[in-house]
Amino acid sequence: MSSHYQHHVFFCLNQREDGGACCGAHNAQAMQEYAKKRCKALGISGGEGQVRINKAGCLNRCELGPVLVVYPEAVWYTFVDEQDIDEIIESHLVGGKPVERLMVDH
């Protein structure tokens, strides 16, 4: 079965009000918006066979956050800033080469 999108990316944007660890406290929303904008500008996002950047609720890996996951490869990343997002986009989403240094699973 095909995966429909070439790469389907989910950013956890969960925000907790109780002070518990959450991706929303680490710039996740701004980085999701940035990724979406960058993929659009690069012309790689859109429909079938392309890249899709989605928002997600808690992905249950809060202590490692902020986290995003790229399917169909199921590669989990953490990130700090726009440079990290650029690297994931350019190396993994465009070049097909996952970014070892930002992976949360080794």
Ligand code: FES
């Ligand atoms: S708050 Fe992001 S994985 Fe739970």
